[in-house]
Amino acid sequence: MFGRYRGTFRREYNDILVEAESAGGLLTYRRRCEGKTFERILVSNTGEVVINPVEPVNLPKEITNFLQVEFSPMMIEPGASRTVYLKFPVEIGVFVESARDIEVLDVFALGTQKYALYGSPTNGVIARYYESVVYPEIPSVDPFREGVMELSIHNTCREWVEVSRVVFESTDMKIYYGDFVAATATMKLLTKTMAETDFIDAPLRPGMVKSVELYTARKIPAIDRGYLMEWGL
């Protein structure tokens, strides 16, 4: 389903249908996902429809830029580094692209969403919440429901640190897709309660295709500066 399409097309996967159909000379984009539908008439001569996974912070409506993945607690030895794999939710973005511009047409996803507060009500941030198991190897996933995040954790402080969640700013998120959806991230533990997180702009496996980011399509300038988790790990 992920990829670029020109003119009419039809893609189905379980409970998802995405198509562009020509009727009476009008090209109509149509999407059905878990009973919900969306339709737009496309007036385009040369435009392409791009479908790819996007930053999972848009549904049911966009209220935050943050993603929090919670997992079973890990104790990290001082100075230790370890790469683990987590699952993160996938949202599917549909874009219309021409030579000069790209615009978001639709965002949808399978399943439900949940949000949480990271930090205090006064200073904290609302984040998309997701629970994952910690995997030593790349786990198998439904590419239209979940993605795989390679998380490299490095403990730079002199104490043992317990970690049970990671929070990212989604504007930094670089998503790649192929057989599955993937992102690569780092988490540098600074103290027992603080860490720096960031995404790495690299595919998890060779040959994966980079997704069009929502923030690029929406022309929102974002500086990739990572996120400082200062409200606990």
Add this chain to the structure above:
Amino acid sequence: MAFNVTEIFEIPIGVGDITVERLLYFAVILTVGVIIAKVVATNVRRALSERLPVNERELLAKLVYYVIIVWAFVVALPQLEFDLSGLLVAGGIAGLVIGFASQSVVSNLISGLFLMFERPIKLGDNINVADVSGSVEDVRILSTVIKTYDGIYIRIPNEKVFTSNITNYVHNAARRFTYEIRIRYEDDADEAIRIAREVIEKHPFALKNPAPSVFVDNLGDNSVNLTAYIWAPARNWWDVRTDLLWKIKVALEENGIEIPFPQRTVWFADGLEVKGRPGEKKEKEN
């Protein structure tokens, strides 16, 4: 007698050596300045429409607008033979006079500047100030415009805003709201709590952390009273509040747990004789 139109421009207006021509120049420069200010401010708004939050964008656009107006004013003043250095000398006295004359205006202006920089409220925030509730439409130099929830325009002088207690409902990232849910005494309260928690858990914007809390709060006259504390994103809490309550009610009823009506058990000292019961009439006839 020939009449030369340009002679009109040479006519003094009666204040110093200022002629109609110079007055016109002054007006033209000021008008051009206002037009330029409007065009530039509009373009600043447009250029930054997707790059800056609405509040910062409006502040910047207003700043640009007023800087250009002041600049045009300074450029135009010499046309009226107004010596700016004289202004500095006379500034103290003039300031005193103007200060007394426009005390409330200056007070509103200063309050407006403080509001813009301290920023207790931002455009679009839901607030209550000076007994007015609504969303902030604009924070101007002299006044703040509130749109009430009924859609009514209310202008509050900035001095009043600045000196009043301001309740900003969306300043924090999240806020809590409460439901009181009443169930019958014969219903299983633990089951009701489990069902309510399940419904809350399914709602995307009923926050996972801080966790919602549902518990038996008190034993009422007619019902067991449960209380639910739910946290939601501050900007969406009303939607969550209106959405969840009915879902909880429906889920409880689907599981045989009902919201009780008020009831009163009445005891009669001499017992209660019920007349007109079925069969009573026949007995009398016999």
